[in-house]
């Protein structure tokens with residue numbers, strides 16, 4: 001069935017599916033940008049990408065001001081809102097709008113429905129007005145959210161190997177630390193992680209975690225972030241020992257059937273490698289290349305870039321150079337595209353339930369489905385277009401266990417595959433001063 005729509009220049013274009021539909025680059029195309037809607041310039045005209053967007057309070061959405069006719073589109077500040085890739089993606093995802101509306105009509109218990117694109121835009125239904133933070137910045141990037149990452153990649157075992165030799169002193173170390181923290185933020189409860197720093201010796205940033213991988217849950221991630229912050233650069237770097245150590249841990253975990261049992265990767269963060277260390281890779285990773293090696297070259301210097309690039313390219317990884325703090329986010333996300341590729345190629349886009357989180361007042365679960373690009377491209381490219389999802393309030397799930405069926409002293413509770421309690425009559429969620437959700441069992 002073809003989906004046709006009329007662009008603003010009145011040209012009609014038809015798409016084979018919501019995901020196979022492109023606009024010609026010359027075509028002008030406007031969309032409701034959730035930051036710019038209802039904004040006017042000094043002449044009282046609506047700003048570009050703005051326009052009038054009627055919002056009404058809706059009880060079903062916690063009395064927020066929403067528009068149930070249209071979804072609208074949010075972009076983080078660092079993504080250009082008229083980038084051709086964004087325009088194309090926003091345009092083709094417009095076909096989701098009638099689907100969102102229809103879903104909501106058919107099931108009025110549904111709450112938020114959305115599409116997070118791999119290009120960085122976030123289409124949300126019902127449409128809302130998005131407010132920047134106190135600095136005028138929109139930092140929300142759907143691609144960094146746990147639900148997006150959990151759906152876009154399968155569970156992963158990751159060892160972050162960071163160079164703390166003398167040459168990394170100063171700004172390079174700051175960028176390296178920021179890179180590690182950004183990588184940690186891409187991990188969740190289904191992933192396993194460890195961090196190894198090296199100069200003349202191999203140091204586990206947490207000595208208690210020597211030789212193992214730990215679950216990348218919130219506690220461990222926060223603990224690692226504190227330790228990484230204390231790292232100091234000195235001495236001479238010997239990357240081969242650290243990489244060798246990482247291969248050993250990953251192999252032990254794999255052979256013991258522990259860890260994520262899916263993807264394994266080493267993230268090497270350095271300002272250059274004097275050799276390519278071929279013998280290490282030959283001995284521990286070839287010919288199967290079970291472990292991918294992603295390399296992040298920190299700084300502007302490219303003298304030793306060649307070896308760093310060689311390491312990534314010969315171990316099914318990806319090489320990126322990070323010269324400034326502003327580059328970190330976008331460059332780190334690249335590895336997720338690589339890891340999401342096999343999922344797309346294998347047609348592996350099952351429904352995924354994420355961790356529970358708080359939606360202003362009541363806990364909800366997210367139901368997300370990765371949206372691979374059209375079939376035609378699967379075999380050759382395997383590009384992930386994005387992730388579609390819908391929030392499911394926990395109270396809807398609990399309705400499946402009505403009191404009268406449980407008996408006088410019976411009660412229902414929910415447990416995740418990771419052993420975390422999602423819902424329990426004595427579980428009282430507390431929302432702290434950060435965006436963190438802490439749960440306390442009394």
Ligand SMILES: *[C@@H]1O[C@H](CO)[C@@H](O)[C@H](O)[C@H]1NC(C)=O
Pocket residue numbers: 052053054055056067068069070
């Ligand atoms: C949503 O906004 C559009 C554009 O302003 C408007 O035509 C429509 O009536 C609004 N829908 C609702 C339910 O308010």
